[in-house]
Amino acid sequence: MDLKKLAAALIPDDDLISPEKYEEIYPARLLEKGAEVTRLAPSPTGFIHLGNLYSALADERAAHTTGGVFYLRIEDTDLKRKVDGAVESVIRSLKYFGIKFDEGAEISSKLNYYGPYYQRQRAKIYRTFAKKLIEEGKAYPCFCTEEELAAIRAAQSEKKLTTGYYGAFAKCRNLTEEQIYENLAAGKPYVIRLRSSGDISRRFTFRDEIKGEISVTENDQDIVLLKSDGIPTYHFAHAIDDHFMRTTLVIRGEEWLSSLPVHIELFSALGFRMPRYAHTCSLMKSDGGNKRKLSKRKDPELSLDYYRRAGYYPVAVVKYLMTLLNSGFEEWELKNPLADWRDFKFKVSKMGKSGALFDLDKLSDISRTEISMLSPGECYAFLKGWTEEFGTEKDRQHFASEAYIVKILELVMGADGKKRRKDIERAEQGVRLIDYFFDDSFSPVYSFRYGADTVKGVLGRFAEIYDPADDNSAWFAKVKEVAAAEGFAAETSEYRKDPSAYIGSVADAAEILRIAVTGSANSPDLCTIMSILGKERSIARLKSAMGAV
RNA sequence: GGCCCUGUGGUCAAGCGGUUAAGACGGAGCCCUCUCAAGGCUCAAUCCCGGGUUCGAUUCCCGGCAGGGUCACCA
Numbered sequence: 313m314d315l316k317k318l319a320a321a322l323i324p325d326d327d328l329i330s331p332e333k334y335e336e337i338y339p340a341r342l343l344e345k346g347a348e349v350t351r352l353a354p355s356p357t358g359f360i361h362l363g364n365l366y367s368a369l370a371d372e373r374a375a376h377t378t379g380g381v382f383y384l385r386i387e388d389t390d391l392k393r394k395v396d397g398a399v400e401s402v403i404r405s406l407k408y409f410g411i412k413f414d415e416g417a418e419i420s421s422k423l424n425y426y427g428p429y430y431q432r433q434r435a436k437i438y439r440t441f442a443k444k445l446i447e448e449g450k451a452y453p454c455f456c457t458e459e460e461l462a463a464i465r466a467a468q469s470e471k472k473l474t475t476g477y478y479g480a481f482a483k484c485r486n487l488t489e490e491q492i493y494e495n496l497a498a499g500k501p502y503v504i505r506l507r508s509s510g511d512i513s514r515r516f517t518f519r520d521e522i523k524g525e526i527s528v529t530e531n532d533q534d535i536v537l538l539k540s541d542g543i544p545t546y547h548f549a550h551a552i553d554d555h556f557m558r559t560t561l562v563i564r565g566e567e568w569l570s571s572l573p574v575h576i577e578l579f580s581a582l583g584f585r586m587p588r589y590a591h592t593c594s595l596m597k598s599d600g601g602n603k604r605k606l607s608k609r610k611d612p613e614l615s616l617d618y619y620r621r622a623g624y625y626p627v628a629v630v631k632y633l634m635t636l637l638n639s640g641f642e643e644w645e646l647k648n649p650l651a652d653w654r655d656f657k658f659k660v661s662k663m664g665k666s667g668a669l670f671d672l673d674k675l676s677d678i679s680r681t682e683i684s685m686l687s688p689g690e691c692y693a694f695l696k697g698w699t700e701e702f703g704t705e706k707d708r709q710h711f712a713s714e715a716y717i718v719k720i721l722e723l724v725m726g727a728d729g730k731k732r733r734k735d736i737e738r739a740e741q742g743v744r745l746i747d748y749f750f751d752d753s754f755s756p757v758y759s760f761r762y763g764a765d766t767v768k769g770v771l772g773r774f775a776e777i778y779d780p781a782d783d784n785s786a787w788f789a790k791v792k793e794v795a796a797a798e799g800f801a802a803e804t805s806e807y808r809k810d811p812s813a814y815i816g817s818v819a820d821a822a823e824i825l826r827i828a829v830t831g832s833a834n835s836p837d838l839c840t841i842m843s844i845l846g847k848e849r850s851i852a853r854l855k856s857a858m859g860a861v
Numbered sequence: 862g863g864c865c866c867u868g869u870g871g872u873c874a875a876g877c878g879g880u881u882a883a884g885a886c887g888g889a890g891c892c893c894u895c896u897c898a899a900g901g902c903u904c905a906a907u908c909c910c911g912g913g914u915u916c917g918a919u920u921c922c923c924g925g926c927a928g929g930g931u932c933a934c935c936a
């Protein structure tokens with residue numbers, strides 16, 4: 313068979329350049345030894361979730377801790393699943409979490425020598441190499457219809473054989489020259505398949521950067537290289553792109569492990585040297601007692617936008633992911649509390665081998681800690697940023713008064729450097745937490761544990777003598793005075809000695825005041841809260857609580 | 862079902878032939894205390910099972926089992 317002629321008939325493009333030329337167009341990168349070139353290669357099929365960030369972070373760290381390059385490639389070969397705005401969303405989300413690319417799609421960089429970075433725009437390159445493989449007899453056209461393929465699959469699974477297009481099942485593999493041209497003349501659509509030379513019974517070990525030695529067999533599937541629309545499949549595009557974009561380390565989810573044999577054969581058929589691979593375990597979610605891989609479709613609440621909306625501190629999300637990526641990170645951080653997290657020596661080889669269950673408690677804890685280390689001013693800026701995007705109109709009005717909010721935050725966070733409160737876990741909750749400082753969002757539900765007379769007594773007496781000029785101890789002395797007058801023990805120790813002699817302790821009396829002022833039995837220092845509110849509003853709240861019982 | 866990956870407390874996990882089997886989150890308790898938060902201290906809780914190898918296995922080997930992944934003209 314005249315393969316040259318066949319290739320020209322199958323790939324009639326007349327604007328292709330020679331395959332060798334591409335080696336010159338995309339030369340080896342000039343990088344230090346050990347520098348890794350990694351990439352994030354999402355398909356633009358919607359939002360990205362925590363699992364993608366996890367992977368992106370691994371890529372970013374692997375590149376940037378070795379002086380390498382991290383680039384963005386868009387795998388948009390499946391037009392059916394394309395979602396508008398997905399690329400922008402990916403970039404925006406990653407940027408929010410501090411993940412930056414050095415080159416690639418939509419990245420303005422002088423380094424963009426290896427593009428285009430959208431696979432749809434790379435059709436010529438793929439077709440060039442598909443043509444080459446056909447000429448070499450390593451690829452062939454397949455005219456099977458979807459129905460025929462389904463029938464083959466059905467027959468195979470009935471006989472409990474491996475499904476797929478391989479060996480004797482690959483009907484189009486041995487089509488005669490006449491048959492092929494007949495089909496072409498009839499205008500039948502076709503795909504280009506790899507003519508696999510592998511033997512599934514041959515087994516060897518492959519070294520993965522995370523999993524270590526893994527056992528694989530040769531590939532024997534005649535997988536599709538070019539779909540009937542002339543666009544490549546993932547496998548084919550992967551081999552060509554990662555070769556010509558000079559990727560050194562492919563970090564991808566372990567769901568790709570099973571197609572590794574295909575990729576090994578592809579690189580070999582194309583005569584390319586393989587990059588190294590790191591197959592990451594997937595982030596899991598607990599689902600009815602079992603673990604399950606995080607899914608874009610099933611877990612919309614794990615979209616990165618969800619974390620933005622909930623207001624988790626972005627660095628906290630990254631740090632949480634870092635603890636999963638390299639568990640040594642946590643200890644390192646404990647030892648270097650002031651160091652930049654990027655100074656941690658990330659190692660791909662130290663990545664965990666088994667899928668971690670996503671732990672919201674842990675994320676919350678880290679977020680709380682990160683926020684607690686902010687200065688009140690920084691925290692204000694963070695919360696304000698959140699209100700601008702996700703808050704209510706009322707929130708935005710509240711946050712217009714910077715001085716007032718900062719004063720509140722000094723209380724809520726602890727003004728000095730060492731005694732920090734950790735009340736704010738994320739922006740959304742933090743903004744709600746301080747709602748009671750604003751009259752238009754203060755909507756208390758009074759639930760006093762004492763009778764109306766006692767409540768009114770405490771509130772009324774305190775309203776009489778409250779003076780915002782009092783310092784903490786003077787303020788508390790007045791609380792004690794009021795408490796004693798209403799039958800509470802002025803000292804907790806006294807109350808403990810003889811509980812029956814009192815109706816409660818000073819703590820219980822303070823609770824009445826606290827509920828009246830804040831609407832809650834729990835709050836930070838009440839004395840400070842009242843001084844922030846000021847005399848008028850504090851007393852007004854005491855009075856209105858009196859009226860409500 | 863075939864093939865592949867994984868298997869240490871509730872969760873994330875150190876460990877890499879001999880350890881009282883780290884640490885963090887969560888839980889319980891105590892202290893502190895006007896409540897809460899924070900902080901300090903303490904406690905409970907783990908090597909999937911069965912065979913080997915070995916003086917000795919969480920660690921090495923084999924076999925089960927369990928969980929996950931994958932078997933497309935999707936990535």
